[in-house]
Amino acid sequence: MTTLQVLETVQETPPPTPRRVPRRIRVLTVDDWLSLVGAVISSLAVVTIGYEHILDGSGVLGFMVCWYFTFLAIYASLVALTNPRQIVVERLVTSTLYLAATVVILALGSTVVYTFAKGWHALVHVNFYTHDMSGVSPTAPLTQGGILHALVGSVIEVGLAVAISVPLGIGTAVYMTEVGGRGSQLVRTVVEAMTALPEILAGLFVYVVLIVGFGLPKSGLAASVAMAVTMVPIIARAGEVALRVVPSGLREASAALGANHWKTVSRVVLPSARSGLATGTILAVARGIGETAIVLICSAASSFLTFNPTNVPMNSLPLYIYTAYSSHEPTAITRAFGAASVLLTMVLLLFVVIRLLVRDKGQQR
């Protein structure tokens, strides 16, 4: 039978840490941080000196790449001085991952910042938001003309597309999850396949069938129909997922209370899936709002403001951006960036709405 052995501490123990107070656990020492900073600075110095001479200045990108590899080499040797191989690998991987994430975020950030910066000169003019480009040549100064027609066009076209695609998309999602059956499997396969349809083909299809085939005029409505073709599969798929995730316990509770299927779906299931459905819709809208080729093909780059979607060509923001860019005139390009800024703002707003909705759903639980 063993007895409790009393431990004798032979060596000096450090002063006891305070009781009942959480302690800060530091894994990295001062030495680790110094190695990192030292490697960064020394590699920068090495590359700065060597770059001009050895690699005859191939631009900023090349400099960054050389800096990265030099940093890896120096940092690896520093860390290897006091740490086993496993830790050296870990440190290199960690620094590379941080760098990769930074690069991606910088790329995104530079896109946003650059768009707003280049468009700034156009954005500060009020006429940019209130006039259209009718009678204004691309070389005209920024105090003339504006993107109102494109803005209105985008809103109307996407609005019509939403009006068409949301009922169809959600209806299909309801069909797939609630009614089910063999037909629904076929529908699911086809819908999934249609998400692969490039947007330009949707536009071309509408062009060939409605405009050339039926002789309908190029219009905002035609563009909306083509947009709806690309949006319906997105909404249907996201909607199906959102509906499927609704716990079956809710459906059973509703049935146990005596509700028929329709009441269950309309009063219980759809409201529960509300935010998932909204997210799917907004994702589809973000896609539709950015579609350039469809409006190019089914409508046209008109300069006139119009509220009539049915028989007059209607411009949109992406198409306006493209045509303004194509002229290669400096003021037109500034306007293009201005329009791009407006487009970007709209997408950002949609995005914020999605985030709010999703957080809402999280809190509901």
Add this chain to the structure above:
Amino acid sequence: MTTTFPEVAPTAKRTPRTLNPGLEPSDRLFHGGATMVGMFVLIMTGSIGLFLGYQSIPTLRHYGLSFFTQTSWQPELDKIGIAAVLVGTVEVALVAMVVAFPFALMMALFITDYAPRQIKSWLVSAVDLMAAVPSIIYGLWGFYLLQPHAINLARWLSQHFGWFPLFHVDTDPNAAVWQQSRYTSSAFIAGLAVSMMAIPLACAVMRAVFDQAPLGEREAAMALGGTRFGVARTVVFPFAKGGIIGGTMLALGRALGETAAVLIIVSPDFAIKARILEAGSQTTSQLIAGNFGDATKSQLSALLTAGFVLFLITLLVNSVAAVVIRRSRSGAGTEI
């Protein structure tokens, strides 16, 4: 007082009763309505595919296999083919994926295992935002901001790796004043811009599967003394193989169909170009966008055929991706 139940016919005991409540009228209406919507969508979307296929028949009958081997698009000479266009489309998409794959993988691993808790949700939002930015904006960014820097990189590549046919450019990279215009508007630069759209898509799928790597195995690897990368190597990557491949292929599908960014960056050049760093390329979407306006009925049909081929390729890539994801260990719960 005992309750007596009515006698049940002897043969009816222990055999299941048939129950057929049927649907009540309002439900019958509901099911019928939902089915009609489903069928309508099925017919509409299916007929698009069928229509495209149907339109391709006269074109293919007229041109035969030369449609796939002819590089130029000159309808007035009755010489049209999608060889150059297909090669260009694939080149741009491949450049995009070569750049996008490592960044998406690293970003996904960073978000799931390395990012400090506070910034994790911001990073996820940033990646999703990246996916929502319209492609024309990336086109502008690529053309005006990225291109001046990227051509330096292209020149460096052609300087040191020009012996490899892919990287060769038809001009002297070592000249003191080198011809910048030979490096602009290339498949390479378009690929870089398209990668901005491929990265978030691949990253989202990879992140979803990394998150699902079983905690028990992760803890076992940690308890054995593994570092974060050790855990990733031993547990996460083997588990997430299917998601990694599937996510990459989905992003490839998107890259193949990309239009607006390519329209802005690339200058048309109808030749099968293996030299991705050199100016000029051509993709299917560009072809359609550039030619639909003046096209006659038969030319429209040819354009539709070109588009149909693109659609089939994208569909194939997406389907393979879906199968790979679904079959893999990580696929069970992933929604793509």
Add this chain to the structure above:
Amino acid sequence: MGNDAKVAVLPRNAAALEAVEVSAWFGGTQVLDDVSLSVPPATVTALIGPSGCGKSTFLRILNRMHESVPGAQLAGEVRLDGSDIYTAGYRPTDVRKQIGMVFQKPNPFPTMSIADNVAAGLALTNTKIGRQDRNYLIEACLTRAGLWNEVKDRMNRPGSALSGGQQQRLCIARALAVEPKVLLMDEPCSALDPTSTHRIEETIAELRTQITIVIVTHNMQQAARVSQQAAFFLAELGSPGGIVERGPTDQMFNNPSDPRTDDYVNGRFG
């Protein structure tokens, strides 16, 4: 018992473990309060008590797994042979190489063969080992875990193609391959059938002289069978958990000092 010659080759490196005034939090909620425990080398210590009183949390503090949970904090020290493992600059990965853990649910790596599973710890820690030594080590660890005879003919099959009890013994072999000084076991038999449980208890008894073991168990009879000393954890409603009584197992079960211990070991609650 396996091949004695091979088993004897492995050094005895059992270490003493001491927890000093350990408290733990998850976010703002305190789950352990001022827990101190001395674990002598080459012994088996059982942590017993009803669910939810912090036994597993305490165990995970012993090998620095606790801090991997977001929001987790701790106070106090854990001394391995006298040195606090939470000292700044000590890497958790190094600590875990010396203090191994076996989990409640067996978790062999499914994409690796049985042999590779056992050696996984070496691969994870970039430990170089010759092919011959590696095979030697794998066989020795599987023998110590009592699994060698059952798998020696299928070493290249995947690690998941085994029964639950065999998988758990594989996990034990895998933990032993890193040659830790202490082995922590978090209810290793709770998911297993009685035969496997018995086999694993035999393994624990065989390992005891070479390695220090701390085992969390719900099963009091198991605690009585395998351990030399025991600690009884309890958390009253709403307060953080702590040790009510500790001492030699025999004494804890037959002659406990605290009435709550008496109630628990006699099955009056928990």
